[in-house]
Amino acid sequence: RDEGLHPAIRIALRAITDFAIPFQKSSKLYWRYFLVPEAEFTEEAIPQITAPVIEVKKAKNEVPEIKEELQIIKTMPNEPREKIEMVISEPKKEEMLTPAAKEPLIKNPAIEKKEILPEQILDKKALKKEAKKPKPKPKKQKSDKKEEGFFNKVKERLASKSIDITDIIGIKKDELILKVKKEKKEELLIAYNKRKITEGDIIEAHKKAKEADLPYSILNLSGIPKKIQDLIEALKDISSIEKL
Structure with a gap:
């Protein structure tokens, strides 16, 4: 009951509306x-809270003011008794709109709203972006068939020369690295699925063979270019290249 509460609690209840809701019963x-x-409210089930002795004395001092208000209301003609009691018990609108009532005197940490950290907002945005990302499309079967066809072509070429494949080191779209046995000796075979090979391709093949500590040979669709062939022939007879 509102009239049986401590004044500070009454003010706090009007200010903190998160868990306490006012209603009227029997005026x-x-x-x-x-x-x-x-609907579950019963007046008998609510224990009455007795105010402290100091507050009771204050209430007695305020009694004459209430009586004066009663006398003024009684002089008004045709005013029902029930309405008079409602005016006494109902809190004044001015009291509910005072600045003190707007600012809560009692802070309850349990009902304080949790602050949303910037990291949490960023995490939510990142999750939304990931959800919107299109799923990676499966690789086309055409590229798989192309690699398979290139591998079979190399395999047939080696079989025609009685060269056995002992290990598959790597398979790419236009490159195949195999470990083969040629005349009972192991070597590295780098096959390129293109017509022209460059000096860079030869240097890269040499590096891979050096890492495997094996001699190497190269296959491509049209053989070695004439320019590179001339360079290889020139290097065979060279004695040295020195800086001047």
Whole structure:
């Protein structure tokens, strides 16, 4: 019951509306917990809270003011008694709109709203972006067939020369690296699925063979270019290249 509460608690209930809801029964103001429906209210079940002795004395000092208000209301013609009681028990609108009532005097940490950190906002945005990302499309079967066809072509070429494949080191779209046995000797075979090879391709093949500590040979669709062939022939007879 509102009239039986401590003044500070009355002000706090009007300011903190997160868990206390006001309602009227028998022309009297009551407060209920926000999870408890008003239909379950019984006046007998509510224990009356007695105010401290100091506050009781203050209430006695305020009695003459209430009586004066009653006398003024009684002089008004045709005013029902029930309405007079409602005016006494109902809190004044001015009291509910005072600045003190707007600012809560009692802070309850349990009902304070949790702050949303910037990291949490960024995480949510990142999750939304990931959800919107298109799923990676499966690789086309055409490229798989192309690699398979190139491998079979190399395999047939080696079989015609009685060269056995002992290990597959790597398979790419236009490149195949195999470990083969040629005349009972192991070597590295780098096959390129293109017509012209460059000096860079030969240097890269040499590096891979050096890492494997094996001699190497190269296959491509049209053989070695004439320019590179001339360079190889020139290097065979060279004695040295020195800086001047």
